[in-house]
Amino acid sequence: GGVGVGAWVDRTNLTFRSEISDIDGAGLIGSMSYAQLRAYSGPHTTVNVWGISNVFDGAAGQFRVNASDTTSADNGGTILVDASGRRWYRNFVGRIFVQWFGAKGDWDGSTGTDDSQAFQSAINYAYSLGGGEVYAPPVKFGYYLNSQIWVKSGVTLSGATHQQRPNFYITAFSGYYGGNTLVIGWGSGSNGTPNSSTASAVRLSTNGVIKGFKFIYPTQITTALSSSMTAFPPSISAYDYDCNDINVEDCWFVNAYRPIYFQFAHGPIHIKRCGGFPGKTAITLHGGIAGDVIEDPLFGAFWFLGNMPGAGYTNMSGIQAWCQFNSIGIDIGHNDAFVIINPIISNMYAPFRFGNCKGEGSSVSLPQLPYGCIIGGFSEGGTYPFLVGNGLSNGISSNGVRVSDMGITCEPRFNAARGVCVEINQPTNDMSDSSGNRCRLVFDNCEFWGAGSWNANTGSLDGVVESTGGDVEFNVCTFKRFELFFARILSGTPNIKFSSCQFDDYSSLTPRLYHFAAQPGAAGTIIHQGCTFRVSPLVYYGSGATTFITNYSIPVLASAATLPVPLYGDSIFVTGTTNITNIDSTYAYNGRRITLQFQSTPTVVSGGNLKLTSNFVATGDDMLMLEYRSGYWWEISRSVLP
Numbered sequence: 131g132g133v134g135v136g137a138w139v140d141r142t143n144l145t146f147r148s149e150i151s152d153i154d155g156a157g158l159i160g161s162m163s164y165a166q167l168r169a170y171s172g173p174h175t176t177v178n179v180w181g182i183s184n185v186f187d188g189a190a191g192q193f194r195v196n197a198s199d200t201t202s203a204d205n206g207g208t209i210l211v212d213a214s215g216r217r218w219y220r221n222f223v224g225r226i227f228v229q230w231f232g233a234k235g236d237w238d239g240s241t242g243t244d245d246s247q248a249f250q251s252a253i254n255y256a257y258s259l260g261g262g263e264v265y266a267p268p269v270k271f272g273y274y275l276n277s278q279i280w281v282k283s284g285v286t287l288s289g290a291t292h293q294q295r296p297n298f299y300i301t302a303f304s305g306y307y308g309g310n311t312l313v314i315g316w317g318s319g320s321n322g323t324p325n326s327s328t329a330s331a332v333r334l335s336t337n338g339v340i341k342g343f344k345f346i347y348p349t350q351i352t353t354a355l356s357s358s359m360t361a362f363p364p365s366i367s368a369y370d371y372d373c374n375d376i377n378v379e380d381c382w383f384v385n386a387y388r389p390i391y392f393q394f395a396h397g398p399i400h401i402k403r404c405g406g407f408p409g410k411t412a413i414t415l416h417g418g419i420a421g422d423v424i425e426d427p428l429f430g431a432f433w434f435l436g437n438m439p440g441a442g443y444t445n446m447s448g449i450q451a452w453c454q455f456n457s458i459g460i461d462i463g464h465n466d467a468f469v470i471i472n473p474i475i476s477n478m479y480a481p482f483r484f485g486n487c488k489g490e491g492s493s494v495s496l497p498q499l500p501y502g503c504i505i506g507g508f509s510e511g512g513t514y515p516f517l518v519g520n521g522l523s524n525g526i527s528s529n530g531v532r533v534s535d536m537g538i539t540c541e542p543r544f545n546a547a548r549g550v551c552v553e554i555n556q557p558t559n560d561m562s563d564s565s566g567n568r569c570r571l572v573f574d575n576c577e578f579w580g581a582g583s584w585n586a587n588t589g590s591l592d593g594v595v596e597s598t599g600g601d602v603e604f605n606v607c608t609f610k611r612f613e614l615f616f617a618r619i620l621s622g623t624p625n626i627k628f629s630s631c632q633f634d635d636y637s638s639l640t641p642r643l644y645h646f647a648a649q650p651g652a653a654g655t656i657i658h659q660g661c662t663f664r665v666s667p668l669v670y671y672g673s674g675a676t677t678f679i680t681n682y683s684i685p686v687l688a689s690a691a692t693l694p695v696p697l698y699g700d701s702i703f704v705t706g707t708t709n710i711t712n713i714d715s716t717y718a719y720n721g722r723r724i725t726l727q728f729q730s731t732p733t734v735v736s737g738g739n740l741k742l743t744s745n746f747v748a749t750g751d752d753m754l755m756l757e758y759r760s761g762y763w764w765e766i767s768r769s770v771l772p
Contacts, residue, residue, distance in 0.1 A: 164210060167193060171213040188229030188267065193218040207231035207248075208255050225263040225288070228252045228273075235269030237313045240348075242274035244315075249279045249287075257282040261337070264288070272311030272346065278327050281338040289342030290380070311344040314365070314386075318349045322363025324393060330367035334376050336397070340366060341379035350385045350409070359409040359432065359452060364391035371396055382406050385435060393417055401425070407432045411458040412475075421467040421502075429459055431477040454513060458483050467529075468502035477511040477541065484518045485525040485556065501529035504536065511541030513549050518571060518600055519556025525600055526556070528720040530570040539579035540592055551578050554597035554624065569600040570719055573607055580612030593617070597624040597654070601719070610634045617656050619648040625697060628658040633665055644671035646678060655679060655697060689732040695724060704748075705729045712738040718758040723766065726754045739763055 162170070164182045175195040181187040193210060196219045204211040207230035208220040220230065229235075233248035249266070256262035261284025266273060268290060281287045289310025307313075314331045322328045332340055345365045365386045368376050374397030383389035383406030392399055394417040401413060405428030412429040415422055431453040433446070459475035461483045462468055475481035484500055509515040515538050519525030540549030556569055580592045593615040595602050599622035609616060609631065616633060617626045633645075645668050646656050657679040670678050685696050689706035696702075697717045704710075704726050710733070726734075728748035736742035741764045746754050755766040 164189070164206075167210050167212060167218060168204070169213050177218075182232060187234070188227060189232075191230070192221040194221055195219075205231070205255055206251055225265040226252050226256050228264060228266045231255075233266065233273060235266070235271075235273045237269075237272040237274040237307070237311075239271060239307065242272070242313065244276040245273045246275045246277040246279055249273070249275070253279065253281055253285050253287065256285045261285055266310055266343075268309045269311075271307040272313040272344075274313045274315055275331060276315045278316075278329065278331060278333055280333045281335065281340055283335040284337045286339035286341070287332070287343075288339075307346065309344065310342050311346055314345060314347050314362070315349070317363045318347075318360055320363060321361050322367075324367075324369045325372070328363055329369065330364040330391065332366045333372075334366065334368040334378075335372040336374040336376075338368070338372075339377040339379070340381065341377070342381070344382045344384055345386050345389070345406075346384045347386060350387070359387060359449070361410075362387040364388040364414075367391045367393075368395075368399075370394045373397070373399070376400070378402070378404060380404070383408060383412075385409065385432065388412075388414065390414065391416070392422075395422065398422060401427065403428075405429050407435050408457065409452075410456060411461050412478075413459070414461045414463075415468065415500075416461075416463040421469065424460065424468070424470045424473070426471065427460065427473045427475070429475050429478070431457055434477075453478065455479055459509075459512075462500045462502075468500060470502070470504040471506060473504065473507040473509070475507075475509050475512075475515075479512055480514045480517040481509040481512050482516050483514075484516075484531065501527045501531055503531065504533045506535045508537040510537075510539055513540065514551075514553040515540055516552045516571070518552075518554045518569075525554070526569050526571060528569055530572060530719075530721050532572045532574065533576060534574040536573075536576045537579075538576055549580075549592040550596050551580075551593070552595040552602060554595070554600040554602060556598065556600040570603065570721070571600060572603045572605070574605045575607065576604075577608045577610070578612075579610050595626060596620055597626060598622050599624050601625045601627075603627045603629070604631055605629045606631065608632045608634070615647055616645050617647070619652040619654045619656065621649065621652050622654065623652075624654040626654065626656045628661050630660040631658070632662045644669045647671040684727075689730070693726075701725045701727060703727050703729055704732065707732050709733045709735055711735045711740070713740065713756070713763050715739065715758065715761070715763075718763075720759055722758045724756055726756070728752045728754075741765060743768075 162177055162179045164179060167177060167179055176192065178192050180190050182189045189207070196217045199217040200215070202209050202217050208226070210218045212218060228245070228249050231248040231251040233245040234243045235245065236242050252264045256264050263286045266289050312331065317328065317331070320328060322330055331345065334340065347362060350360050350362065365383055366378055366381070366389065370393070373392050373395040376392065376399045378390060379402045381404045385407060387409040388411050389406060389408050390401060390404065390412065391414045395415070399415065399422040401423070402425045407430050409432045413424065413427065433450045433453050457478040459478050459481035460470065460473065463485060482504070538551050540551045552571065554571065578594055592613045594609055594612060594617060596618040598620045601624055604627070606629070611634065619626065645665060647670070648654065648656070655677045684701050684703055686703040686705060687694060689704050689708040689710055691708065691710065692712040692714055693704070693710045694714045695717055700723060702724055707730050729750060731749055734740065734742065734746040734748065734754060736745055739762050741762045743765055746768060749771065751771050753769040755768070756763040757766050
């Protein structure tokens, strides 16, 4: 090999062989540990180390003296200080390894070295550089963490590049260990305190990222379970101004109490390909001012783990009952907007809950009125697959939540006596809106199954939807094997509408009490138009001022200075020639669209509460589409025949 510029020395040269075995110089491979470097006072400025204490600890690397630095502290991984006070900097490009700072990853299923400080030191160093990636390589069982680690702004904490889902065919619970597992050894019995060292196992800050880890709580799985679970702080959290541009990817929460909890976000949150078996709430988004995206979540009820030998369950029926009445899939509070793509949530009390996610450890209570959309996926089982509101100023906003192309089933199990696919426990109006805009939930092209599909608690109360006020629409949906009812109004003045839907009948109740119903004192409306019923006969039960509208047809209105718009109907035939200067907004809500189909020649005048590109001079068969938003009807499109 070469020594010096242009010089070559034979590998049998005894002087050369002696030099490379000494503890100085860049060629001194395999001759120095961290401790030896700290004790070194020789003349050389570049050395190689073989590790902290042995060649297998993952800390090997090259260090060089930084003569310009006389003040930095020894951080135990990338900056070491020798006996002469010189600062030795690790020579590296790219990601930072937690092993450099002493992480051992030696959890063996019962004991292990606390790697918390090693993780935190690596993260702190990345943060001091302005950000970077901290990497924890796979290990045999896991990294034991006995205190919180804080992923600071601009830092990515990464494990495997693929999702940490376990092999479902393993024969012992210990099979969930291994790879990039974080074994959480603290927090038992506590919900944690926001923005503190007990907020969560992993705390994130602005632009923080965590990806590629499993979370396991050994205290949870070894506890003799009765009728409730052991509380723990969230696995991952961020709060307030720290909660901005956060990413959580490819994480699997084996037996976490609350895997992901974000509160008062000031920027977007992105959660991708995460799943597991949470004990309480899988994902909580509580407050926020920016759009959040959740992609491919996969969560099942905690009791699923009971099938694993070594899970430690001593009262399976108790933990099943706990899950049936306490477990939540995705809990969304006051967010400006959200998108959930291809979710699969199974056998929880409420796979989706809106507007009621004040979390454990939080004293904050505020109107929670999210809006957004859910696309694809499957919500299997649970008492209330969609649960909206808490009877107060919480639920969904008048901007609406739209669900499309999803399979949804209610499955009352264990001790649950009821199951309703869509439970609206929210006042009619968006209470944070002085204009009184109506709340709305819309399902497009979805398929719903009742308890009869699964033979679970056959004969229990189950139904498609019941409401105490909020509006619900179903468009091109299918409903199969519901034991008791399709729609029921409990109180208030909600509007429940079915368009172009198909209903298949099934019931172990003979005779069935009703298909569509309203309780005493209710004053809402149930509409079905263009629907197909494999049910004979349809049974209605109503009292008070509730209106049932069947075989709905397009309304016909005479033009007027203020055109009255009915409660129902997206298309309206308009006759007469009186000019239209306003459109009534009694039954308007943000996002409602109407199409005026003109049978004569009135003029629709831009002004008043009409926001048009220009006056619309109608002739027969012309059409004008409008959308209501913030007190005005805005033009979307116009169609004028030549």
